[in-house]
Amino acid sequence: MGGAARSSLLPVVARRICFAASLVSLSAPALAAEGAHGLDGASLGMVWALPFVGILLSIALGPLLAPRFWHHHFGKVALAWALAFLVPFAAIEGLPAVAPPLAEALLHDYIPFVILLGALFTIAGGVLVTGNLHGSPRTNLALLGIGTLLASVIGTTGASMVMIRPLIRANDGRRHNVHVIVFFIFLVSNIGGSLTPIGDPPLFLGYLRGIGFFWTTLHMLAEAGFAILVLLALFYAIDRRLYRRDDDFRGLADPTPDTGRLGLGGIVNLVLLLVVVGAVLLSGSWKPGIAFHVMGVDVELQNTTRDVLLILAGLASLWLTPEGLRQRNGFEWGPIVEVAKLFAGIFVTIIPVLAMLRAAHDGAFAPLIGLVTAADGTPVNAMYFWATGFLSSFLDNAPTYLVFFNLAGGDPTRLMGDMAGTLVAISAGAVFMGANTYIGNAPNFMVKSIAERSGIHMPSFFGYMAWSAGILLPLFLITTLIFFG
Template sequence: MVQPLVVGARRLGLAAVPFGCLSLPALAAEQGHGVDGASLGGVWALPFVGILLSIALGPLLAPRFWHHHFGKVAAAWALAFLVPFAIVQGPPAVVTPLAEALLHDYIPFVVLLGALFTIAGGILVTGNLHGSPRTNLALLGIGTLLASVIGTTGASMVMIRPLIRANDGRRHNVHVIVFFIFLVSNLGGSLTPIGDPPLFLGYLRGIGFFWTTMHMLKETAFAAVVLLALFYAIDRRLYHRDDDFRGRLDPTPDTGRLGLEGVVNLLLLLVVVGAVLMSGAWKPGIGFRMFGVDVELQNLVRDALLIIAALASLWLTPAGLRARNGFEWGPIVEVAKLFAGIFVTIIPVLAMLRAAHDGAFAPLIRLVTAADGTPIDAMYFWATGLLSSFLDNAPTYLVFFNLAGGDPAHLMTEMAGTLVAISAGAVFMGANTYIGNAPNFMVKSIAEASGIRMPSFFGYMAWSAGILIPLFLITTLIFFL
């Protein structure tokens, strides 16, 4: 997402990344937050639509107000769902859905993103390369490969600042960040469960660790090669148009040499990776109930380890390194506040989706199944993808995973094509909007803090509609029909 960060957030050093996606537990997604989606009408989706429109239009129409009050706006939309729901269903009916959203989704999401953001912020790539088309192509290629190793969040946070420094003397550099979001913050995480949260949830449900590596390699490689080639063509043209630019001097002159500081944080990233993988592999069957919600020991241990790793990073990172790295808390704070509203308002939307043919979104569900009951892979790709562009891609993945039967053994064999379509849709199309995956919004915030005038919500969608949608149509024709 959102990765909802989802805005931002769903909107973070070398091994630190993988987990921006991994911490979203699947239990709440499957239970539907205790809400009977079949009994809800489409009106309950309005608060979610409202917060999305606020995120899209607020910075554009009222930038000063939005900058100071976006947290209050997110809270207002959350209350716009919670208060009427409590009135109609009774106050007790709100407790369990809200507790599930917070305990199973939001808190682990923020803890994981916060840990990755903090640790990655302590890794400083020193020196500065010249942002030529070849150099930019190499940086994007490396970041794309890293995303499946350390996750989209980790790869994004490690690579974005060196890329910004390499291009901060250029007049035309917005496209560099846009393609970075396409490739590093999304598409690159397609090959392992560590790469992106939906795939991690599939791993928890029994999908083999290297299944996506073997079955999605050709789709991922095709899309990545096309995007990298298109980026190089665009960047080369704009680079040569910068020759006569006589603006400010490059604030970070090229050195041609790179180094790495804050190496201790690489070890802490390994702790994060180990904690996330532990929570998926270790099932002691120990837990307790809070507000009617099951809280399991392995998830508590995971979150505790992530917090300890983040605190250790703050303590062990050399003084002054974060300041030299341009580290600020603003992006993670923005993601935390906005996604709090998103995770609350998304409760009825996901419940209606999980109600399948009995819910308000039944027409959408019918699109993915042929008259004889067989799955339509192309429609699974687009339905999963388009919803993942605006909803959190992890629970959206689970909705269609379960709609396709939910049996990992069957999905990995007889229905392998359908599982690839669901997985690719969730991961690839998280790049369609700023809120499709959490690193998107974080990268946007960091770029803006560095002085880059990023496109508005709809401006970014113009980029994705013009570049990604045609690419996904071609991908559909080649791989899913």
């Protein structure tokens, strides 16, 4: 990339980073599912969950009822719901009651969340698959299969960003292409990340708490493999039928004609993706015992080092990617900004919800918590799968995983031993059922945004849930009977 291009692009990145930082400082989203600064969930009533319900309904109904307003003001709506919790809670309980958990969430969760997603989004956006593939059923099946395998290697976000644009270009002339993106979210953005801590944030949190790196690879292979094979087979059957009805796709010129043989541009970004993987692994395996006390919160050296490496990798991608490659790749900052704004509102309104969940049998969600334990105190793995999965569909799946991880005892040695089935149920529920809604996992929203910006008319919030209810819920019921019954 030429010096002029770099000098014009890097200030944009700086502004984006400043925007994310200011957004965090304003709304201070909370992901922390444990810690010394948590709220007392046992004393909270269900009324404090209303802002969270409100933002979910806004995301669901806003694009349907007021699409123009939503497109221009969704960030303000998210901020309004965040303030709807923060202002009355601070007024009633006092600022000291809410400031510590917000500070912990800011330093432990949201800043690392934004940095990791931003780095993967930036680096993966610099990988260009050249040569326009023809979106036949076999080609689409191959692209989905490759993306699904990549998800456990470079994460669901990284795999989604690398594979979504080639898949869109391959199918841009088809009359029926929505199902391709929906199955992509199912497989690449969610279930494909089931086999390593790199794959999905919940598994990474388990790794940080002592679960072996390859434990999920060995213990979830059957469940993940079954779900992936069923979905790929179902996709191929649906895509083949719709492809045969797409006569125009075979008869008209491709909107994006071939640009030569299939190849890769921006290969340096593949190396930078490995840097991201290495940085994440470093934070989980290196324990120097050094921490900085910031705003009443201990920030460990290994996590700070990870975040610095991720920022440097993202900046290196902007510097080293050949000039014009991102433009050819259709790269835009809009999807990551949309995710940052909406998830900021979600994370701040989720604070009391997570606190009530952490209170377990003493909190407002006690009936739900009671479902996962039998009368004799033994865990009910099927209910762990569904309870974790149901909440992961609407809450962020990382803190939901931690809630049930701790509810099951939180001892990694025992969870990997005689309670292995319970840990598999928790892990599968968090990762698999993040695919049930657009907000279940961050890549879902980014893929939706990229597809819409490419002219694909994606389903609404409830429309997507109709797809997941019709396809995923029966699959998860069968999975329950086979593996958790």
